[in-house]
Amino acid sequence: AQKITQTQPGMFVQEKEAVTLDCTYDTSDQSYGLFWYKQPSSGEMIFLIYQGSYDEQNATEGRYSLNFQKARKSANLVISASQLGDSAMYFCAMRERTISGGYNKLIFGAGTRLAVHP
Amino acid sequence: DVKVTQSSRYLVKRTGEKVFLECVQDMDHENMFWYRQDPGLGLRLIYFSYDVKMKEKGDIPEGYSVSREKKERFSLILESASTNQTSMYLCASKEQATGELFFGEGSRLTVL
Numbered sequence: 137a138q139k140i141t142q143t144q145p146g147m148f149v150q151e152k153e154a155v156t157l158d159c160t161y162d163t164s165d166q167s168y169g170l171f172w173y174k175q176p177s178s179g180e181m182i183f184l185i186y187q188g189s190y191d192e193q194n195a196t197e198g199r200y201s202l203n204f205q206k207a208r209k210s211a212n213l214v215i216s217a218s219q220l221g222d223s224a225m226y227f228c229a230m231r232e233r234t235i236s237g238g239y240n241k242l243i244f245g246a247g248t249r250l251a252v253h254p
Numbered sequence: 255d256v257k258v259t260q261s262s263r264y265l266v267k268r269t270g271e272k273v274f275l276e277c278v279q280d281m282d283h284e285n286m287f288w289y290r291q292d293p294g295l296g297l298r299l300i301y302f303s304y305d306v307k308m309k310e311k312g313d314i315p316e317g318y319s320v321s322r323e324k325k326e327r328f329s330l331i332l333e334s335a336s337t338n339q340t341s342m343y344l345c346a347s348k349e350q351a352t353g354e355l356f357f358g359e360g361s362r363l364t365v366l
Binding site (some may be wrong): 140142145169171173179180181183186227229231234240241242243244245246247 | 310313348354
């Protein structure tokens with residue numbers, strides 16, 4: 137079963153506008169963490185933002201904010217004032233326990249490709 | 255500056271060849287991971303290691319093995335490469351306090 141679902145394979149946004157990238161997740165754990173990573177065409181994975189399941193406030197990092205709706209199991213990324221350099225692949229990820237129960241691993245969604253137009 | 259280094263950016267191998275992908279981190283992290291990335295599938299976990307000589311299977315371990323003889327080095331091994339293992343391979347190490355993964359630049363493997 138899909139644990140992390142990103143329903144938007146691709147998104148377009150005009151420069152300087154805001155855009156929301158969707159992410160829903162599935163877990164039975166009470167304690168978990170949600171991450172967003174950016175992957176430009178160069179291939180490196182860049183950490184953007186983190187939200188813990190017990191955090192009451194939505195996480196923010198500069199132009200990035202995470203719209204965390206726990207009851208709906210969604211953790212959407214909001215990018216405000218889009219820039220051309222925001223064009224990239226974006227991955228949502230969740231920290232979950234391994235089968236052995238002792239350790240944490242990150243599982244990723246399929247990603248959303250964002251294109252920012254001038 | 256934290257760093258995860260993967261030994262090869264691009265490799266081309268033939269079916270049946272043995273392939274080693276090496277990864278080194280300089281952050282003294284205990285946890286290291288190997289993912290493969292394919293279009294439309296995102297990143298899928300192959301194996302990870304939580305300590306020297308300790309490893310655990312990820313979601314798609316078939317056809318792969320790993321080695322962690324030293325804390326800073328985590329190797330992915332394809333004993334007999336097949337064409338369906340053509341992919342981008344990403345190594346990562348994890349900061350224990352935050353859970354954040356730090357990634358290498360990736361190794362793009364083509365198996366002919």
